[in-house]
Amino acid sequence: MNPELTLRSQVVISNDIAGTVERLRNLKTDERIVEICKLDPKDDAFKVDDAKLAIEKAYLASEETTVIILAAKSFSPIVQNKLLKVIEEPPKNKEFILVTVSKATILPTIRSRLSIKVLSQTIEEEALGLDVAQLSLAEVYAFIQTHKRTDAKQMKRLVERIVKTAIASEKFDLDEKTLKLFSDAYVALDVGSPPQFVLNTLLLKLLAKKRR
Numbered sequence: 001m002n003p004e005l006t007l008r009s010q011v012v013i014s015n016d017i018a019g020t021v022e023r024l025r026n027l028k029t030d031e032r033i034v035e036i037c038k039l040d041p042k043d044d045a046f047k048v049d050d051a052k053l054a055i056e057k058a059y060l061a062s063e064e065t066t067v068i069i070l071a072a073k074s075f076s077p078i079v080q081n082k083l084l085k086v087i088e089e090p091p092k093n094k095e096f097i098l099v100t101v102s103k104a105t106i107l108p109t110i111r112s113r114l115s116i117k118v119l120s121q122t123i124e125e126e127a128l129g130l131d132v133a134q135l136s137l138a139e140v141y142a143f144i145q146t147h148k149r150t151d152a153k154q155m156k157r158l159v160e161r162i163v164k165t166a167i168a169s170e171k172f173d174l175d176e177k178t179l180k181l182f183s184d185a186y187v188a189l190d191v192g193s194p195p196q197f198v199l200n201t202l203l204l205k206l207l208a209k210k211r212r
Contacts, residue, residue, distance in 0.1 A: 009087070011098045012116075033067050077179035107167060147199060185198050
């Protein structure tokens, strides 16, 4: 049986994002609902512009309770940091609900401010082939050699999994500069940077941030 949903600030983990948003919508009584949802499989990542729109909506004056539902398959670290202040100190009568598929992608700073309700979680992915929590220079070198011929599309998925695992492990000092590096890696792959160079840069920077 699925846990009971409420229109209170929280993170909801669900494989069925569209269905979960519909369930939240049906809970409406006298609240105002604002939805910023990325449900298109070709465009299912929450972007910085979406975060800016959410913040604008949050600061619109309203006497009634406004529930802002933000739903996407992925929220990058830079997007979560963009939303952090408004989530930490929400304007009067504003509630934020984030709906996404993986608890591992939610930053500790967000987890500390919003309760997390798990409806369903993603199926375990195949082994990454890299022990991110125990990252070492030797492992970085071996992993890069393994992916010498990985193309940009596959590399984006690989980078996303590395980022998820690094965040979930809580073994790294992930300051704002490092979190921006994660987002920059996606952008670099989009604009044609060599996939192996992007992977090498990401892993070496991550290794430098490993807690001793």
